[in-house]
Amino acid sequence: MATRTPLSYRDKDDFGRPKPPSLQTDQWRSTLRFRRKRRPIFIVIAICAILYLFFHSKWWNDGLLLADGPVSDHATNPAAIPKDSKFGSAPPSHNAVKVDPSMKSADPNASKFIYNGPIRFLGLYETLAKVQSFNSKLRNRHVVFVAANMNTASILAGVACEMSVAKKNVVHLALVGRNELSIEFFRKANGMNSDGCGVIIHDARPDYASVSTDDRMGLSLKSSLKYIREYITPTVFVSDMDREDLWFQKSIVQKSKDLGITHIKLPHDVSTIPWFQKLDAVSLGAWDKPLIDIVIHADSHSGQLIRLLKSLKNADYFTASLPRLYIDLNPDTDSTIRDFINGFNWPSKDRIFIRHRITPRSTSLDEDQTEFVESFYPNGKESAVLFLSPNIELSPFYFQFLFYSILEYKHSNAQFALDSSLIYGISLDAPLSRVDGKPFDPSVIVPSPPSENEDRYLTPYLYAAPTTHATLFFGNHWRLLHLYIARRLDQAYTKGVDYTIPATLSKSFPQWNKHFLELLTAGGYLMLYPNFDPADSLAVYHTEAESKTDLDKLLDTAKEYKEKILKKCGGLKKDDGVEDSVDDLFCDGDEGIKEKQRLERLDAGKVERAAEKERTKEEEARKLKEEKEKVLQSEKLIREKERKRLDKIKSDQDQRKSNQEAAKVGKSNTAREEERHEAPNPKKGPAKAVDGRPRIIPHKIVSLDDLDNVPVEVNGEQINAKAN
Structure with missing residues (x-):
């Protein structure tokens, strides 16, 4: 017969019966311990996943980038941006917007740039994210051409392609203007689809660009440059200022300065500096140094x-x-x-x-x-x-x-x-x-060139x-x-x-x-x-x-x-x-001249040391005099303080003495006044004080009949003529 192991009191209920296995203490503790160990791990993993998705992914906002600006002007969540009833909703993959005919003014002089709402970049993130994936290998090699005017953009596209062919830099072209041409059409129109032109084009135009105000376009340009700086860390921005609007000129100059990135302003005729395309990004970054x-x-x-x-x-x-x-x-x-x-x-x-x-x-x-x-x-x-x-x-x-x-x-x-x-x-x-x-x-x-054509x-x-x-x-x-x-x-x-x-x-x-x-x-x-x-x-x-x-x-x-x-x-x-x-x-100087110079320096040093010693003595004497004056002043203050303390003590004593004498005089006057109004009655016995004790009449002559009952104060003692 198998021997049963006696159960511990921890394994029994209040009636002495064995607990079910699922409720036994050791197993329950192990279950709780296991859950406590795994719970923090799950929390940490969840937090890391959220942070990764927040900083490294844009799925949460559908690849949209928002412009900088006050909260009152620009929504922080694309889903929260209200649709404008007059402008409609921008297409998801294009910045062009069909303007409501009711917005067209009959006045030919009225400005058509009237929209100043929240800013979104619908196509910028797509190209920036692709460049960011291999950005670490090409650091300090990015050159970004920026253009708003399409004529300027076409000129810069040719310069950018020539620079790209030299293969010294990673060349970008950012379009930031109001024109609504598609990127594909712009490439074909400027011959940028050839294999030799490796320029990366970024659509940095905001939504509703064709009807945006100058302030909105300027803020859009600043925000797009900030995103470009965060994603690809360019060394230089290049623009043609002569053909651009005033909002472009002010915004790119200010933002380049804020970001600490060199801004190169090309001449009106870029062909006059054909060597520009041969420079690499590092040398272009030093454009303002010479x-x-x-x-x-x-x-x-x-x-x-x-x-x-x-x-x-x-x-x-x-x-x-x-x-x-x-x-x-x-x-x-x-x-x-x-x-x-x-x-x-x-x-x-x-x-x-x-x-x-x-x-x-x-x-x-x-x-x-x-x-x-x-x-x-x-x-x-x-x-x-x-x-x-x-x-x-x-x-x-x-x-x-x-x-x-x-x-x-x-x-x-x-x-x-x-x-x-x-x-x-x-x-x-x-x-x-x-x-x-x-x-x-x-x-x-x-040397002679390797080829006759060179x-x-x-x-x-x-x-x-x-x-x-x-x-x-x-x-x-x-x-x-x-x-x-x-x-x-x-x-x-x-x-x-x-x-x-x-x-x-x-x-x-x-x-x-x-x-x-x-x-x-x-x-x-x-x-x-x-x-x-x-x-x-x-x-x-x-x-x-x-x-x-x-x-x-x-x-x-x-x-x-x-x-x-x-x-x-x-x-x-x-x-x-x-x-x-x-x-x-150079060797050290000639020994003779060196010795002479050494002696001169030595003599000069002696004079300087003597003067320094004299200055030190004068300084010590001045300090000693100041110390003595401080001690005398301190002693004077102590004596003055002690005198005031003694005067105060004496004044307090005199005041107390005066108060005591006044109190005695007051008591004496009170006693006389009471005696005057109240004569002693021999039948009633001696006069009583308020507290029930016999009243003392100092130095008062009384009758012989009262000597037996009334105490008399003589030299500070109370004397009864007749003892009880």
């Missing part, structure tokens, strides 16, 4: 200066910021030139600066070591200076070449592999001679030596030149050092240029020279040897030269990592 100043050193009789100034004024500056102009005049400059400059208004009167010397130059600029360099100092990282000789004439496209070269070779994403400081400037003309005085022929160093005069080249006729220098390198020449002219750093560069210099080579060439040789810097037309490729050549070289060999030459000039102090010095520093190109 700051160019022009410096002209006029000769005494340079009649050609007028021709130079006219060529500056007639050049094409498209929509870029105009440069500032500095003209350095000698005291004996021809009066004709002075009169012309007084009436010269380009770029504007507030951007022209005339420097007039009091005394004529003792030497020419080529011979002076500091005057040419001191004529300019950069005021920012993006600052650059263009030195122009008064005897040249500029091409109308000189500024375009400089602007393109700065963006392409200083800011382009393709140049990130190179040292950003490799190129120190851009020349507008080829060198007339090499540094050794021999004629310079670019055809010798520029022109070799399409490739700019790099060359170390600078020219001085028409040359732009970048601000950071010009700042280094200032530091280098200041140190180079100090004998404490140059005594016993051989600064001869590997190349042989001509005797006619400018003196300041020799020092500049030393800096360029030690740093491995190069200048970009044009070869008639700018292009995409860039080659580096060593013209002194009339042979091709590469950057590695150039840097090796720079290293060898630095070892030579630093041989006195043990060879190359460790780079200090400071951008504007030339300490790694």
Whole structure:
């Protein structure tokens, strides 16, 4: 017979009977414990799913995007937007709206742009969502053309297609105007269906666009740019402002600034800047960075200066910021030139600066070591200076070449592999001679093109030596030149050092240029020279040897030269990592001069320390005096406080004493008054006080009959003549 396990009292009910299995405590607890564990998991999963659908999906609003604006003007839920009885309901897949004929006014002068209701974008989300799926791989490569006017849109479509063919950027075109043409028709009409044109078109037009007010269209444009920024993070917005309405111009400028995105305003004739399509998104993002100043050193009789100034004024500056102009005049400059400059208004009167010397130059600029360099100092990282000789004439496209070269070779994403400081400037003309005085022929160093159909005069080249006729220098390198020449002219750093560069210099080579060439040789810097037309490729050549070289060999030459000039102090010095520093190109100063300077600094230090010691003593004496004054003042306050306390105590005592005497006098007067009205009766016994005790009559003469019953106060004691 099987043995039954006795049940615990927990397994029995109140009558001692076994509980059903479903109600036994352990099993019920395990069931509750299981449910408690799973419930939070389900809640967390549900919350995550809701958040994912809210932030990563638009199914909840049928792919509609709503415009920014006050809640009173724009509904937050598409389902809550009421239908306008006059305009009807917009088609679900198109922005065109059939306007109620009753809305058409008989007045021909009445505006048809009268709708100012809530804004919805019916087709914008579809294209933005597709781009967002692969946006992480193409970050910083998006360029967005924005157009409201259809004529402008057609022009920008051609430019966008050319940029797309270059395959440097992901190109977009956003239509934001009132026109109701379908996207498919726009593509066909502008030939954008070809395989080479990979422009992504976004329909950023609001519903009821054809009858919307200017305010509604402006708000719609701002909202669409915000959505484009959130979905694809473009680097730049591009527009043609000349052909657009005022609401478009104001809205895109303001919103671009708010979003921190570069806005490029194309010129009226886009064909005048054919190089624009060749730039990548990173270089286009730096469109507003180049700051160019022009410096002209006029000769005494340079009649050609007028021709130079006219060529500056007639050049094409498209929509870029105009440069500032500095003209350095000698005291004996021809009066004709002075009169012309007084009436010269380009770029504007507030951007022209005339420097007039009091005394004529003792030497020419080529011979002076500091005057040419001191004529300019950069005021920012993006600052650059263009030195122009008064005897040249500029091409109308000189500024375009400089602007393109700065963006392409200083800011382009393709140049990130190179040292950003490799190129120190851009020349507008080829060198007339090499540094050794021999004629310079670019055809010798520029390689022949691989095909006969290609022109070799399409490739700019790099060359170390600078020219001085028409040359732009970048601000950071010009700042280094200032530091280098200041140190180079100090004998404490140059005594016993051989600064001869590997190349042989001509005797006619400018003196300041020799020092500049030393800096360029030690740093491995190069200048970009044009070869008639700018292009995409860039080659580096060593013209002194009339042979091709590469950057590695150039840097090796720079290293060898630095070892030579630093041989006195043990060879190359460790780079200090400071951008504007030339300490790694100089040994410490001459020992004798250094010792003298050290003693001078020591003496100056002694004087300074003595003065500091005297100032310290005076300061300590002043502080001690202030401390004593504080102690005396504190003691005075304590004494005054104690005196007031004692006076108060004495006053309180006098007041209490006065009150006591007044009380005694009052009692005495009261007793006399009572005796006067109430004589003692021998039969009734002694007079009683109010409390039942015998009344005491101080110092009062009574009859002998009363002495037996009435107590008498004598010297503060109550005495009964007759004891009981």
